[in-house]
Amino acid sequence: MKKMLFVYNPNAGKGLLRPKVSDIVDIFVKAGYEVTIYPTQSYRDAYKKVCELEEGYQLVVCSGGDGTIDEVVTGMMQREHKIPIGYIPTGTTNDFANSLHIPKDILMAAHTSVNGAPFACDIGRFNDDVFVYIAAFGLFTDVSYQTKQNVKNVLGHLAYVLEGVKRLYNIPSYHVKVTYDDQVIEENFVYGMVTNSRSVGGFRNIIGKHVVFDDGEFEVTLIKSPKNALELQEIIAALLIEQIDTKHMYTFKTNHITFESLEEIPWTLDGEFGGQHDFVQIHNEKQALQIMVSPEHISSLMEYPEKLSLEAAEEKTEE
Structure with a gap:
């Protein structure tokens, strides 16, 4: 089975995630993943967990607010071998998730995290x-x-x-x-x-x-x-x-x-x-991070959406 880390902030938003953790994990398992679950315990905990994650994992899914996704991405950018990130937004504003059309519904976002498509987005370096x-x-x-x-x-x-x-x-x-x-x-x-x-x-x-x-x-x-x-x-x-x-x-x-x-x-x-x-x-x-999004929204996020059409045409020709 593929391996994934599910790291979440139990205090984010209104605590809506807690009663749905079992349903979320069920979605992950049905998608063919062996799931390691980690609820964060303190500030920068998600960052440390991702930095220390052993090799052999194919995906990290995180849930929380903008601070949680920031910690996970920062940790991922420290790694030599970077893997895609799925995001289940449960914070107060969730600007990043809204911008990428990641579903507000928790279970739909979980589904996108494991059944969506990886999108290569830009990341910012701020001093160190x-x-x-x-x-x-x-x-x-x-x-x-x-x-x-x-x-x-x-x-x-x-x-x-x-x-x-x-x-x-x-x-x-x-x-x-x-x-x-x-x-x-x-x-x-x-x-x-x-x-x-x-x-x-x-x-x-x-x-x-x-x-x-x-x-x-x-x-x-x-x-x-x-x-x-x-x-x-x-x-x-x-x-x-x-x-x-x-x-x-x-x-x-x-x-x-x-x-x-x-x-x-x-x-x-x-x-x-x-x-x-x-x-x-x-x-x-540029395009330093892969994040899981709904396939139907990828073209609206890209600089050159026609590239998708070209790739699809090439795949069809090969078939």
Whole structure:
């Protein structure tokens, strides 16, 4: 039998996974896998488990929120022999899963994890660390990891909004030099994000249109510091209607970017604390990770979907 590791966070979301673990494992076994089950016990536990996983496994499936998938991917990127990852989202927002059309239904996501198709997506290198879909600093970025789990479980996405609203009148501003593609921007910013996602914090479109996940480029959004209350209101209005306001924002694509500042700035990686840094170098590792998705959605995630049609035609010719 094929071997797989199933690692899950029993505290993610509203604990919806626990009563369905038996049904999930049944799906895995029916797909021909011998399953090793591991519930995480502490922070970075999933990362350590994947790093230490012995050879001979064909698949790792994880369940939890964005922090859990971040730990598993980070662990996988440390391994010489990388294997596909399946994901059953049970967190509060699940931006990465939503972007890849991974089903919200737990059992359907489990089915996709073992019966779907591997999709090679980009991964971000952040100094010596790794992120799956977002590296960000500034306004609201500490909300996800400072909001208590029990509050997230009860209020869901509203918890992020309520926690974020508290900070609107005490906004830190950072003077940052940003360098990318022979371009240099030096300004005061209240927010910056480097993403490979179609939604952040449940919000879509603010990142830009036509986001794909295997093109070797990130989408970058930088929000300038407002000079007065009117500018702050304009920025908030743009965020609420999910539109880019070019007066107050920079948006562009790049595969490599650096951030330099005089002070150390706290960053978040996939919703988890990423440390404080005065120099950050971010690089896109194109198609570095295989993640299991529904076959019918692969073409919508790709830079060149016609490649699938060509491969299908070649397989038919060989038959």
